Every structure is written in structure tokens, then in C-alpha cells.
Amino acid sequence: MIIRNLRLRNFRNYASLDLDLDPGLNWITGQNAQGKTNLLESMVCLSLTRSFRVNDDRKLIRSGCEFADLSCAVESSKEIHLREVIHSGGKTLFINRQAVTKTSEFIGILNTVLFSPDDLGIFLDAPMARRKLLDQEITKVSSGYLYALKHYRSLLKDRNALLKQVSPDRSYLDVLDSQMIHESEVIIQERREFLKRINERIQKIYQKLSLSSSELIIQYQCCIKDEDCASALGRMFETNRERDLEFRMTGAGIHREDILFTLDGENVIYGASQGQKRMILLAMKLAFIPYIEETAGQRPVLLLDDVLSELDEQRQKTLLELIGRGGQCVITGTGIPDSVKREGFREIRIDQGRLIGGRQ
Ligand SMILES: Nc1ncnc2c1ncn2[C@@H]1O[C@H](COP(=O)(O)OP(=O)(O)OP(=O)(O)O)[C@@H](O)[C@H]1O
């Protein structure tokens, strides 16, 4: 799919921007703090309804303004117009100029895969960022997963509240457990399938990108070991119940799972260099593309924020060869390195939230 006619009004540092993106490679260049990441952020908002940088949507409204208005045309099997208006009281979403109330209707029309240096947080100790990444990517192609996850989270909240009571009602605990088992089954099956398919690809991409023959594997650290989810989950809840009652919280489950990246058998968190971590993250993002393409039937738009820093010249070149194989890509940087300058890309120069020179 392709993003056309991006139109921003009062979004971040953009008062007014009308940008026609090319179907291939688009380079957004500019000095620091001019609005390059903001531009990618606007595309992510039109894809997922919200930003990847802030939880409070109001931060997206240009200082001193009352609302931000973002829109674009998405060209896939047919052309769809998306619009999001963010105001102090919330946001309104439009598909083909009709207001929609469910965000789930909006999400999935524009599919994007974003590389952001902030994602390197997945290589810190805490598993939360890794789970978030997993959920974010699977949600893009599976509304069933999104539903199961939301329902599980609300059940977990109820269960933990119940466990904090002086004498928790055990029959209510049974009800919550059986619903949580049901949602966990959906989530585990989707996580298994997703990681299986990413693992089928990531290795090759990483080897090309890193010019090495290292073995990169993502291991799913699932809360159950058996293939048969329902009975294994039942046993897990049963085994943990007394301990949960004692500690007054749900100790095990899909909300505690993790994924482990290993490079030649070594945990990446403790063993890999900064450049290697960047390449692993990139390889993972590049592996998402065919996964989404197969699952959703459309190739997503690739958004790469500040991706070339910390990569040497040879690896920068290889990356551009890898992404140059069809599909729309928007990439930011303070400049375009001489080593990668080639025909067939569009440069979009940004200065203080405005386009300078070039075609608009
Ligand atoms: N709500 C807002 N209203 C006005 N300006 C904003 C708003 N939010 C952010 N900005 C401005 O946007 C600028 C940062 O833009 P952005 O993060 O896109 O920079 P960048 O070009 O990606 O820079 P770098 O190369 O350092 O990553 C800052 O100057 C910031 O003050």
C-alpha cells in the first residue's frame, strides 16, 4: 500500500503541510529538531490512531492551537481516505469522510512498520518493551488478538482486585480464571505463530545486513510448555491459585511472558554491540513486512527513523539494497550519505516544520 497526499494542520511543529509522497523511497532530511520524526509520527497516527512517542494525544496538537487535523489517501486495492482530528476532549476518526466510532475499524487500513531508535529499549532488561512490541505487531493483522488482549487485561485487573479482598469469592475466581484461560489460548497461539513466521525470515535478513553467518533466533518464553494450551493453562491457574491468594496478585500468565533474542546462542541483551542490536531490530522489522503482507494481503509502508546512524558505510548500503525491493519507504536523516546516493529516490527537505525546495 502507498500513502498519498499527506495533509497536516497544526500537528506538532507543522502549521500546514501538504505532501505528496512517492510510491518508492522517500528521504526526509533536515537538521535536528526540524520535524522529521514528527512527520513519521503523523503517519503512525493515521495507521494506529495514536502516537508511538506519547500517550497523551494533546501533545500532538501544535502549541497554542485547539486541534490537530491529519489526513491522507491510502492506495491499496482501492483508495481510502483517512482523517484524524485531535482536540482537547479526544479525537474523531473518519474513513472516506464518514465519522467512525470504533478505533478497530480504523486500525489496519493503513499498515506501517516503523523502525524507531526508541525501540532499542527492547534490549534492556525489563520484558515489558518486548511484550509491547510483540502485541503492537500482532495487533496490526489480527483484530481477534486485539480483542483477546483487551479482554484479558480487564479480567486481570478484576482478578487482582478480587485477590486483594479480605476473603475473595472463590467461585468468582473460577469464572475469571476460565475466561482468562480462553483469552490466553488465543494470545498464545497467535504469539507462537507470529514468532514462528518471523524466525523463518529474520536469520537470513540479519545475515545479509550484518555480512555475517551468525545465528539469530527469537525464543518465545511462554507461560506454558505444552502444545495443548487449554489443559496446560488450566493446570497453571490451578497450581498458582494458593500462591496468588497469598501474594494477592496474579503471578503467572501471558502478562508475564517474554521473548529472548539470541545471537550464536548468547543473549543479545548482554552480549551484542550497539550496531548489532540496531541490525537485529532492523532485521526483525524487515521480517514483519512479508508477514504483514501475507496476513493482511497488502505490503505495509516502511518508516525508518534515523536508521543509518551507528551503521557503517557497507551496512548502510546493504540496508538500502534490502529495502529498495519494492514498496513505499519513508526514511529520515540529517542528510543522505554519499555512499548511498542513487537514482530513484525523492528528497523531502524539512526546516522548522516546513518543506523547503523541491516538489510539494
Ligand atoms: N505540540 C507541539 N507544538 C509545536 N512544536 C512542537 C510540538 N511538539 C514538538 N514540537 C517541536 O518539534 C521539534 C522536534 O521535532 P522532531 O522530533 O520531529 O525533530 P527531528 O527533525 O526528528 O530531530 P532529530 O534529528 O533531532 O531527531 C522540536 O523543535 C519541538 O519543539
Ligand SMILES: [Mg+2]
Ligand atoms: Mg528525530
